[in-house]
Amino acid sequence: MxxxxxxxxxxxxxxxxxxxxxxxxxxxxxxxxxxxxxxxxxxxxxxxxxxxxxxxxxxxxxxxxxxxxxxxxxxxxxxxxxxxxxxxxxxxxxxxxxxxxxxxxxxxxxxxxxxxxxxxxxxxxxxxxxxxxxxxxxxSIFREWLLNNGQRPAYTRIAHLICELRMRLKVVGLAENGTFEMPATQAELADATGITQVHTNRVLQVLRADGLISTVKTQMHVPDWNKLKQAGEFDSLYLHLIKTATA
Amino acid sequence: MxxxxxxxxxxxxxxxxxxxxxxxxxxxxxxxxxxxxxxxxxxxxxxxxxxxxxxxxxxxxxxxxxxxxxxxxxxxxxxxxxxxxxxxxxxxxxxxxxxxxxxxxxxxxxxxxxxxxxxxxxxxxxxxxxxxxxxxxxxSIFREWLLNNGQRPAYTRIAHLICELRMRLKVVGLAENGTFEMPATQAELADATGITQVHTNRVLQVLRADGLISTVKTQMHVPDWNKLKQAGEFDSLYLHLIKTATA
DNA sequence: CGGTTTGTTGAATTCACTCAATCCGAGTGG
DNA sequence: CCACTCGGATTGAGTGAATTCAACAAACCG
Missing domain, CATH: 2.60.120.10 (Jelly Rolls)
Structure with missing residues (x-):
């Protein structure tokens, strides 16, 4: 579509x-x-x-x-x-x-x-x-971030954030085929997840190496949604989407 | 009163x-x-x-x-x-x-x-x-916690949490003279601030040594509100209290 | 009391941080 | 068309704040 x-x-x-x-x-x-x-x-x-x-x-x-x-x-x-x-x-x-x-x-x-x-x-x-x-x-999203940033290791934390973005973009039709625009810089991802820019960079490299994401410029691609969801311990309940929107 | x-x-x-x-x-x-x-x-x-x-x-x-x-x-x-x-x-x-x-x-x-x-x-x-x-x-409180837990060192973080509790208890008349009931255990403070129980314990000791708080059982006493506020970088704007309540 | 939870301490460890330095691509202007 | 700049990404090495693990003391409770 x-x-x-x-x-x-x-x-x-x-x-x-x-x-x-x-x-x-x-x-x-x-x-x-x-x-x-x-x-x-x-x-x-x-x-x-x-x-x-x-x-x-x-x-x-x-x-x-x-x-x-x-x-x-x-x-x-x-x-x-x-x-x-x-x-x-x-x-x-x-x-x-x-x-x-x-x-x-x-x-x-x-x-x-x-x-x-x-x-x-x-x-x-x-x-x-x-x-x-x-x-x-x-x-509810603030709460999930609090949990994410407070209790999860950097790798999971960033995976979770990417999952959330994909999900939220999807409901407005901006994340088809697991691909979406993600213009945030690594410094911004760092400030969002409460880790350093340098460490964010290293974690992203591992995520790429693990085949969970791939990036071209500001385009983010998620080849295997289930794998990323699992890596990020992502459960979309907290977004309170109604069923028709999730489908 | x-x-x-x-x-x-x-x-x-x-x-x-x-x-x-x-x-x-x-x-x-x-x-x-x-x-x-x-x-x-x-x-x-x-x-x-x-x-x-x-x-x-x-x-x-x-x-x-x-x-x-x-x-x-x-x-x-x-x-x-x-x-x-x-x-x-x-x-x-x-x-x-x-x-x-x-x-x-x-x-x-x-x-x-x-x-x-x-x-x-x-x-x-x-x-x-x-x-x-x-x-x-x-x-708004969730947001402030996100900032607190994400960007401030443990010492400031716990001081901030204590400030918030004092302020919120005060508006319902439960924190007169800088003293209030604070039944949370150190493990709970730890889970709230995203640090370990052990480290929470050590930070509390320093806060006591610095004269910012004193505790008797579950009673928390704040001898110098301004000093604690400063230590916790506390600004109550985010609680959105109306003036008459702050006075 | 005896059992359980909570608080305290020590020592070793680690995950993430700091501080640079370097690389790279996209513009910009000569 | 290349030199230059600039923001962003990447890498290396040394450091440190907070963690883990484990044991012990103290307070609480039925």
Missing amino acids: TTLAPTPHELMIRKMESIFPLSVEEKQAISALPIQLVDIKTNQDIVREGDEPSQCCLILEGFTCMYKVTAEGKRQILSLYVPGDVPDMQSLHLKVIDINIASISPCKLGFIQHKDLRQLCERYPRLTAAFWRETLVHA | TTLAPTPHELMIRKMESIFPLSVEEKQAISALPIQLVDIKTNQDIVREGDEPSQCCLILEGFTCMYKVTAEGKRQILSLYVPGDVPDMQSLHLKVIDINIASISPCKLGFIQHKDLRQLCERYPRLTAAFWRETLVHA
């Missing part, structure tokens, strides 16, 4: 439907949402700690990451966001942003005003549940 | 008001919520991965923890929950539970039926926002 680039609204709906069944009416309502398109370059901050935005950001193309830095200047990437994600949905209810969001590749973004989202939720109360659920799924 | 043990509803309201301003009406509505009281012993599972509960669990007394285990049997504690918390609020919107929750001390729990919470939210839409916000704050 070769999917033409979906419109912003199509993408948003596709993503939402992976975790929440939408009615025709609800989809129409979402499709009517005003979205302001913006292109940005690599390594641009989109939202910063302390900001009080009045809009949410929908990723349309490219990858972004959420991160925090310690007093000593060490950066932890808290999550990677891919097309269809709204990394700052929390700003609907937490006025002051407590994290940073930045692009890690050139991105196309769609900004949606809080007021429009609030209006939508008022008119379609089930959508409140849908958005709430989306934030809960992201919380 | 010596607070008498609050009723379940008082405790719930006190906690909610630390992150969301409630009207008199809303408080009355919450007070009318049916709550089923249950006492449990230490180390009892309350909710398990795979469960599909029809109720949420309000902690009234004691500590509980949320955890996950890897295939190799390593346990990561994802969060600690204290009186006033509802650790499984997510079950309102994520049918299948993806984590475990267990007591780490004897606990008094209050179970609230999903249907009652849903009804409450329908009648008082602002409360939907309040509960949603509560789940977002917990997500």
